[in-house]
Each structure stands twice: as structure tokens, then as C-alpha cells.
Amino acid sequence: MKKIALIIIILFMHSFNIAMAQAPTIEWQNTIGGSSADYLHAIHQTTDGGFILGGTSGSGISGDKTEPNQGRSDYWVIKLDETGNIIWQNTIGGSHSDNLHAIQQTTDGGYILGGTSESNISGDKTEPNQGN
Template sequence: MRKLYLSALILCAGLSISAQEVMWQKDIKSSTQDFLSQVTTTIDQQYLITGSSIQSKGQSPAASGQKQNNGYDFHLVKLNQQGEEVWEKYFSGQNHDYLSATVTTQDGGFLLAGTSYSGKGLNKKDDSKGGSDIWLIRINEFGDELWQKTLGSSSDEEARSVIQTTDLGFFVAGNVTTL
């Protein structure tokens, strides 16, 4: 009897896997070194692709209204249901900044959580607390910044995960390396 259930499970799993088809695919090019951290479904059933990248030299930050450094930046691309770009944003400090977690908020915006090696400058409004810090950025559904916060100490902190709590606050989890 166990073999029958196991065989049926394997057959159903195999059929469901092979029944999938690609609706669309998208190649998002920004630089030679990109790191994808998360794909998030938005409240309006679109997609927010988040990660870290070095802005390519061919991009004109002045034309796009973006500030640029030579390190990694938070990189966000919102796509509609057909895979077409709705908007693209970068959030940059003066050094390397790695976006590691994103959560959709109940009002349709997002909270971005990552690790920053940057002090105050460009998009980053707070000084470094020492070492690497957790950098939180709250944005609306259009990618416009609502607020930001740098959390840290003289140790190295890095964000790993973020959720919105039932009281509309946020819970951020991460690592701390004490020197």
C-alpha cells in the first residue's frame, strides 16, 4: 500500500512539474555584477524585483535622476503582469550597499532592508554607526522614499529578513559580528 501511495505521489508531482509553461521571461541588465535578493508580489498583482548591483557606466544618473557611486547599490525594478518595466530605482550610499530583504506593506508600499558599508551621503541620510550597519528604507508603491533608518553599533550588523507586524510595525532579523 505504501508503494502505491508513493508511486501515485511521484506520478502527480511529475505531471504537475511538466505541466508548467513559461508565460514570459525578462532579462534585466544593469551591470556585470548583479545580485538578486527577492521577487515580491505587490498588492496590485505586479512584481518588485530587488537586489544589488553596480550601475553600469553607460547609464546617465543625471538623466534618470539617480545618484551614483562606484560600489553596489540597492536596485529595484517593478514589473507589470506582462513583464514590462513600470519603474526602476537605485538607492546609493558612498560605498557598498547590499539589499537583502523586501516586504510589501499593507498600504501597498515596501520596506527594504539591507547592509550598508556607507556613511552619510548620496541617498543615505545617516552616518555609519561603525563597521557595516542595517539600512532600512520605506518607499511607496511608486518607489519614492518615505523614510529611512540606519541601525548599528561599533560591531558589524547585516539584515537578513523583514516582516510587517500586525500593529503595522516591522520586525527585522539579521546578524551581528562582535569584534
């Protein structure tokens, strides 16, 4: 019986805390993209207080995108400052579809990217495709 009473008290206290909490306010928001399909797959805060965004873009130079695509879709990496302004961006890919899924800042301040590629050696890609 003590276990049930303790669970009820904990649930009541948890519910009370949820009811008293206020929704956080939005500090800033930003829509970034080009004229075609662009997808965000990863976002991380960087050591300088800004953000690194990693995704896939099917857009050429348009909207916020300042570099052309090498193929159908390419990795698109965007560095933002702490208030959401674009600092720099880079489009990386070969002649077919390349999709970025992960990005991480390295200890030397650079970035490591991970994803998939259907491109052979072309554009920025220097290693051959390993399969279909």
C-alpha cells in the same frame, strides 16, 4: 505489514501523479541589468498583479538601468507590471557598498527594504555607519 503496504501504495500513487504531471509553460521572461554586476535578491508579486524586484547594482546608467550609482554598489528596486515590463526603478545608496537583501510591500502600498551598508552619511543615506 499494513504500514509497509500503505507506504508502498502512497509512493506508487505519488510516482504516478508525478509521471502524469506536465511541466508548466513559461508565460514570459525578462533579463534586466546594466553594464556591470547586478544581483537579484528578492522578488514578490504586488497587490496590483505586478512584481517588485530588489537587489544590488554595481552598474551606472546603462542597459535597463536609468539612474547612476552613488558608490560601488547600491540598492536597486524595480517595479514590473504583470507581463514583465519595467514601470519604474530606483537606485538607493551611499558612497560605498550597499546591498539590498529583502523587500516587502507594506499595507499602504509602499515598500520596506532591508540590507547592509558600508556607507557613511552620503548620497541617499542619512544615518551613519555603525561599524566596520
